[in-house]
Amino acid sequence: MTGPLRPWHPEDFDDWCETCGAAPGQFCKPTCDTGYTAEDFRRDAERRDQDAPAPPEQGTPPPFRRSEDAAMPQELPTQEQFDAFADDVARELGTHCRTAPLPEYSRGLARLIIDGDGRAVRLCQPHDEQPSRLKVCAALPDEAQVQTPSIGFTAISARHVAREITRRLCPLHTEAAELSAQIAARQQAEASARAAVAEAVAGALPGARIEEQYRRTRIIWQHDARPPGQQGPVQVDSVCVIVGAFGESVTVEASGRPDRVISMLAAFAQPRRE
Structure with a gap:
């Protein structure tokens, strides 16, 4: 044109x-x-x-313009x-x-x-x-x-x-x-913060399994509580940890022998040392 x-x-x-x-x-x-x-x-x-161009002189045809x-x-x-x-x-x-x-x-x-x-x-x-x-x-x-x-x-x-x-x-x-x-x-920052907390939790639970879910990380740890070589019903201590989106919160669900769970709760309730 x-x-x-x-x-x-x-x-x-x-x-x-x-x-x-x-x-x-x-x-x-x-x-x-x-x-x-x-x-x-x-x-x-x-x-x-x-x-706009000047008008053409009288008698001059206007130029053809494609539009x-x-x-x-x-x-x-x-x-x-x-x-x-x-x-x-x-x-x-x-x-x-x-x-x-x-x-x-x-x-x-x-x-x-x-x-x-x-x-x-x-x-x-x-x-x-x-x-x-x-x-x-x-x-x-x-x-x-x-x-x-x-x-x-x-x-x-x-x-x-x-x-x-x-x-x-x-x-x-x-x-x-x-x-x-x-x-x-924002998603990258969120994932990095969550990964840091999940890594720390998994480090405290050797052998734990880590599952990435939508905007949260699930960490599962299970342990056979029977002494080595002992026969009888299986006794399993288990912990399931959910790390929130930005790692700002951790939810824990634990089950197992009463003495193990009670000791864990007692440790959790100890005053924090500054």
Whole structure:
């Protein structure tokens, strides 16, 4: 395409705003920080007037300018066509973007777009009956903990798609990636603290079995209380310890011969030596 693009118009948007809920073809609410408001339109109009070229001399036909206004949605029925379109979108995005296959996506055609910093988005065509309708989702390291932001649009052109990704998805992608990193760091700190306490407990119970569970560690110790070589019913002393999420609490369940359990409780009740 040649020539500068005209400013946005409300009718350019064929999706609901995911931030303020404005309907397609309508301005976003004044408080919306990701959509297109009337104030944005006013600024674009002023910029357009300032950048407008001088009117042509009388008798000179106006120059022909190709515009996305007249572009028809592109239908991408095959994976090869979709891959080529994704490559064009990556070039429009710049920032050393590249594409890669996305075989795990089974609902339709898809391609992964990755920038030079390793951030990635999934460009998808979720519905075969609407080959010009696309969806792009942020690809996060751990999507089980963070809701993955996504937007939808029509495949008018690679430039249009790249612009929608930059304008609408990138801010949401950044926020989600930061939240995902915070959650990962918190989970790592939690696991490290719990592991330190579990290691100390297991050290006090030689031969104990350690079982990792969701946000807690279970430690089981069992011992045959019969003297060596003695026959008769099995007598087992057992201790089950649950270490809490951050290792801030330890729950103990013990069973066995009364003298062993009583001595353990007596030791537990002893005043703490500073």
